[in-house]
Amino acid sequence: xxxPDGYLSPATCAALxxxxxxxxxxxxxxxxxxxxxxxxxxLSLLAAFCFVIMMFNLPLPGGTTGHAVGIGVAAVVLGPxxxxxxxxxxxxIQALFFGxxxxxxxxxxxxxxxxxxxLIAYGxxxxxxxxxxxxxxxxxxxxxxxxxxxxxxxxxxxxIEFGIQPALYRDAAGAPLYCPYPLHIAIPAMMIGHLTVAxxxxxxxxxxxxxxxxxxxxxxxxxxxxxAENLQAASSPxxxxxxxxxxxxxxxxxxxxxxxxxxxxxxxxxxxxxxxxAARQQIAASSFHQLPPAQVPKGLERLSAVWTAPFAQYAPxxxxxxxxxxxxxxxxxxxxxxxxxxxxxxxxxxxxRAREQAAGS
Amino acid sequence: xGGPLMxxxxxxxxxxxxxxxxxxxxxxxxxxxxxxxLLGANGSGKSTLLRVLDGLYFAxxxxxxxxxxELTEHMFAHDDFAYHFRRQVGLVFQNPDVQLFNPTVFDExxxxxxxxxxxxxxxxxxxxxxxxxxxxxNLRDRIPHRLSGGEKKRVALASVLVLDPxxxxxxxxxxxxxxxxxxxxxxxxxxxxGGAKSVITATHDLRDxxxxxxxxxxLDAGQLVAEGPPNEILRDAALLQRTNLVHAHRHRHGGEIxxxxxxxxxxx
Amino acid sequence: xxxxxxxxxxxxxxxxxxxxxxxxxxxxxETLARGEGLLQGIDPRVKLAGLLxxxxxxxxxxxxxxxxxxxxxxxxxxxxxxxxxxxxxPVWTSALLFTGAIAxxxxxxxxxxxALDMPNVGWRITHQGLASAAYLITRVETxxxxxxxxxxxxxxxxxxxxxxxxxxxxxxxxxxxxxLRYILLLLETAREMFESRKSRxxxxxxxxDQRRLAIHGGGVLIAKAFQLSGEVFLAMQARGFxxxxxxxxxxxxxxxxxAALSLFAxxxxxxxxxxx
Numbered sequence: 001x002x003x004p005d006g007y008l009s010p011a012t013c014a015a016l017x018x019x020x021x022x023x024x025x026x027x028x029x030x031x032x033x034x035x036x037x038x039x040x041x042x043l044s045l046l047a048a049f050c051f052v053i054m055m056f057n058l059p060l061p062g063g064t065t066g067h068a069v070g071i072g073v074a075a076v077v078l079g080p081x082x083x084x085x086x087x088x089x090x091x092x093i094q095a096l097f098f099g100x101x102x103x104x105x106x107x108x109x110x111x112x113x114x115x116x117x118x119l120i121a122y123g124x125x126x127x128x129x130x131x132x133x134x135x136x137x138x139x140x141x142x143x144x145x146x147x148x149x150x151x152x153x154x155x156x157x158x159x160i161e162f163g164i165q166p167a168l169y170r171d172a173a174g175a176p177l178y179c180p181y182p183l184h185i186a187i188p189a190m191m192i193g194h195l196t197v198a199x200x201x202x203x204x205x206x207x208x209x210x211x212x213x214x215x216x217x218x219x220x221x222x223x224x225x226x227x228a229e230n231l232q233a234a235s236s237p238x239x240x241x242x243x244x245x246x247x248x249x250x251x252x253x254x255x256x257x258x259x260x261x262x263x264x265x266x267x268x269x270x271x272x273x274x275x276x277x278a279a280r281q282q283i284a285a286s287s288f289h290q291l292p293p294a295q296v297p298k299g300l301e302r303l304s305a306v307w308t309a310p311f312a313q314y315a316p317x318x319x320x321x322x323x324x325x326x327x328x329x330x331x332x333x334x335x336x337x338x339x340x341x342x343x344x345x346x347x348x349x350x351x352x353r354a355r356e357q358a359a360g361s
Numbered sequence: 362x363g364g365p366l367m368x369x370x371x372x373x374x375x376x377x378x379x380x381x382x383x384x385x386x387x388x389x390x391x392x393x394x395x396x397x398x399l400l401g402a403n404g405s406g407k408s409t410l411l412r413v414l415d416g417l418y419f420a421x422x423x424x425x426x427x428x429x430x431e432l433t434e435h436m437f438a439h440d441d442f443a444y445h446f447r448r449q450v451g452l453v454f455q456n457p458d459v460q461l462f463n464p465t466v467f468d469e470x471x472x473x474x475x476x477x478x479x480x481x482x483x484x485x486x487x488x489x490x491x492x493x494x495x496x497x498x499n500l501r502d503r504i505p506h507r508l509s510g511g512e513k514k515r516v517a518l519a520s521v522l523v524l525d526p527x528x529x530x531x532x533x534x535x536x537x538x539x540x541x542x543x544x545x546x547x548x549x550x551x552x553x554x555g556g557a558k559s560v561i562t563a564t565h566d567l568r569d570x571x572x573x574x575x576x577x578x579x580l581d582a583g584q585l586v587a588e589g590p591p592n593e594i595l596r597d598a599a600l601l602q603r604t605n606l607v608h609a610h611r612h613r614h615g616g617e618i619x620x621x622x623x624x625x626x627x628x629x
Numbered sequence: 630x631x632x633x634x635x636x637x638x639x640x641x642x643x644x645x646x647x648x649x650x651x652x653x654x655x656x657x658x659e660t661l662a663r664g665e666g667l668l669q670g671i672d673p674r675v676k677l678a679g680l681l682x683x684x685x686x687x688x689x690x691x692x693x694x695x696x697x698x699x700x701x702x703x704x705x706x707x708x709x710x711x712x713x714x715x716x717x718x719p720v721w722t723s724a725l726l727f728t729g730a731i732a733x734x735x736x737x738x739x740x741x742x743x744a745l746d747m748p749n750v751g752w753r754i755t756h757q758g759l760a761s762a763a764y765l766i767t768r769v770e771t772x773x774x775x776x777x778x779x780x781x782x783x784x785x786x787x788x789x790x791x792x793x794x795x796x797x798x799x800x801x802x803x804x805x806x807x808x809l810r811y812i813l814l815l816l817e818t819a820r821e822m823f824e825s826r827k828s829r830x831x832x833x834x835x836x837x838d839q840r841r842l843a844i845h846g847g848g849v850l851i852a853k854a855f856q857l858s859g860e861v862f863l864a865m866q867a868r869g870f871x872x873x874x875x876x877x878x879x880x881x882x883x884x885x886x887x888a889a890l891s892l893f894a895x896x897x898x899x900x901x902x903x904x905x
Contacts, residue, residue, distance in 0.1 A: 412863065415867055417863045417866060417867060440871070443869070443871065444869065447867070447868065447869040448869070451867070451868075452864075452867045454860070454863075454864050454867075456860065458814055458857075459857065459860040459861055459863075459864050460864045461810075462807055462810060462811075462861045462864060462865065463806065463807075463810070464785070464786040464789065464806040464807075464809065464810055465786050468786070468806075468876075468877075471877055472865075472868055472870075473868035473869055475875040475876065475877060476868060476869035476870050476871070476874075476875060477869045478875070481877060484877060485877070502663065502784070502786075504659065504786070504810070504813075505810065506810065506813040506814065506817075507656070507659075520868065521868070524868075524869075
């Protein structure tokens with residue numbers, strides 16, 4: 001999940017630094033307003049916590065182990081803005097001093113995990129938890145799903161960033177300069193690991209820590225719960241969901257960011273290589289609407305066929321625009337999260353209602 | 362009131378910390394230039410009192426005055442007063458990991474002077490000076506994590522002494538120190554406090570009481586239960602037992618409040 | 630419970646090892662950085678700017694030999710700065726294993742001209758696939774080595790202060806410094822927590838118990854982080870902190886630093902130009 005140097009082009013990295021900057025700015029301002037002079041120590045200690053939790057290699061059911069990023073815990077306990085700062089700081093220190101994640105990719109890693117991850121996780125948490133009491137099991141479930149959704153959407157972002165590299169950046173002979181895998185390989189390759197392992201680790205850590213805090217220190221869950229003692233301070237559910245919409249919206253808008261930022265590189269490529277028939281053939285071959293050559297290892301082939309199938313069949317042939325393809329993928333992923341989180345919310349709600357009715361009668 | 366202006370006047374102070382009463386109807390006066398020990402077992406409220414005296418916690422009710430100025434949140438909102446007070450009063454926390462929050466020893470000691478906007482050259486000179494005086498010049502570029510307990514304590518002390526405060530508040534200064542560091546630290550405190558400085562030490566360690574204090578206040582469950590010179594307090598075995606300062610494990614009273622015959626001169 | 634997997638070198642030990650490795654890495658880097666060597670004597674701002682420019686040049690290059698040349702320079706700088714091979718080698722191998730595993734399918738998947746046919750399996754390695762894998766691996770190794778050279782020749786406190794020249798706001802620099810300081814403390818706390826747990830352990834724990842242990846540890850740590858942050862805030866306030874931070878910049882450029890800066894800049898610019 002921590003993208004190293006060399007996987008993303010400098011233009012993509014710069015674009016993602018640019019994409020992250022406004023969030024950092026807004027987050028710093030908001031957190032400063034909330035914490036006043038407490039900002040420096042609070043942020044430092046929580047960033048230190050995020051760093052340490054990333055070192056836990058959690059044993060998972062089935063004998064595997066997985067690292068959690070702590071997105072869910074951070075978002076649930078700190079709220080989205082403080083969480084994105086704390087995780088960003090932890091990621092920066094990992095990249096600079098521990099060689100975990102690239103230095104040029106700090107912007108990308110922060111964008112994926114700290115910013116998009118926190119916004120999604122927080123939004124999902126609030127959407128599912130609603131106004132459930134602080135010590136309810138519902139909050140544990142909500143935190144778990146929030147962590148799962150947060151890390152998977154973050155992984156999807158990373159996958160998309162990987163996937164646009166071969167289309168945009170190639171050397172004179174047509175060899176991809178950075179990540180060599182197009183979207184139809186990068187997305188399933190990233191997502192399988194995250195949906196099955198890293199996401200589960202995140203789910204356990206988020207749900208587990210929230211359950212632990214419910215027992216030991218429920219006050220720590222109060223500030224983000226939406227259940228405040230004085231009703232004035234409690235933000236309305238609609239307002240609380242804003243981070244979710246914000247996160248999903250940015251995600252969709254910024255998905256083709258590689259194209260927008262790499263405009264120059266894209267243009268150059270088109271200008272210089274389109275005239276050349278050999279290059280054109282390669283471009284066509286690398287287009288993600290076409291299945292890879294028959295020599296593809298079998299497992300990957302099957303996976304990518306599954307993944308590209310809905311798009312290949314339903315996208316009209318004239319939609320060859322890559323930007324549209326990326327948007328489609330993003331919307332697909334986003335849709336999955338929304339359906340998942342609201343489905344879970346609805347289930348829990350109806351269960352609760354049933355319980356209430358049972359208790360009332 | 363009349364008489365000389367008191368350094369600290371604590372007047373019927375109540376303070377609650379997370380639904381627990383930490384200080385209850387506490388009144389005491391501390392004169393300028395005295396060396397005072399606040400004695401009490403863990404949880405007696407002595408650390409809380411130090412923080413109240415340092416303007417970090419503010420009383421829920423009652424008053425705390427520093428040289429006649431009441432210490433309130435409102436007063437500390439004014440830069441002038443805050444800088445003046447922070448320059449005059451220094452607090453060394455019990456846990457050096459809390460006190461040492463900077464990347465290096467030099468940065469740590471320079472933190473206070475920089476916050477008080479001393480000029481950069483002055484900061485450099487004074488920091489170098491205090492490091493030499495405490496014989497920790499060799500630690501200058503070290504990161505706090507690598508220091509021993511005794512070294513941490515010295516750096517924490519240096520970070521406060523560099524401001525040359527007139528009043529020094531110490532929270533369990535000798536806790537968790539090996540015997541050698543312990544005696545070095547006591548020597549240092551005796552030497553430093555030898556002038557016209559006021560030193561207020563919160564401790565449950567009775568070993569060096571007579572070296573570090575002219576006057577003692579004994580606290581129990583957030584209340585003042587005794588006051589007097591060290592030799593008098595040390596002689597009162599019943600008081601020391603009752604307040605868990607000696608043989609703490611043998612004296613459990615189920616939290617019941619007793620009448621205390623040895624309460625001296627409560628300022629009412 | 631019977632079905633759950635029991636690990637021999639379970640979570641507790643492996644986490645203790647990871648935590649210990651992280652602490653000792655920082656400590657060892659600190660020792661080397663404060664020692665003697667070619668780069669150790671150079672102004673940290675020069676090193677930070679210069680080495681970041683190299684990483685960027687390596688990222689920009691579309692010629693393999695340029696990236697390889699940067700790698701060679703970085704390795705020789707590391708050796709002249711007394712960063713031992715025993716530090717470099719594990720980084721190289723782990724990057725090679727990780728990125729290598731990722732790069733191998735690219736040999737077959739990247740469309741292009743055939744370099745090697747494997748008729749028995751029906752797979753085909755392309756020139757483009759080879760080149761692409763080489764780009765990825767050399768770039769990862771080069772950036773990794775340069776970053777390592779920076780960290781092992783410069784005390785981290787100096788790196789942080791140097792970030793001011795990159796226009797990183799003071800408050801972020803201060804937060805980064807405090808974070809690193811308390812990372813060490815929390816790592817130590819976590820290690821002690823798990824070690825004390827291990828000393829009381831009889832036999833091996835089931836995967837589920839280990840998970841519970843890890844989660845419990847996470848909960849304790851976040852509560853501790855909150856509690857410490859409140860205490861640290863008081864300690865800062867006690868020494869005059871009012872929300873604004875002031876720091877002392879202690880660096881001054883010598884002639885040697887200027888020479889180093891121009892060398893760094895020339896190499897970065899040269900590499901960027903050659904790698905167009």
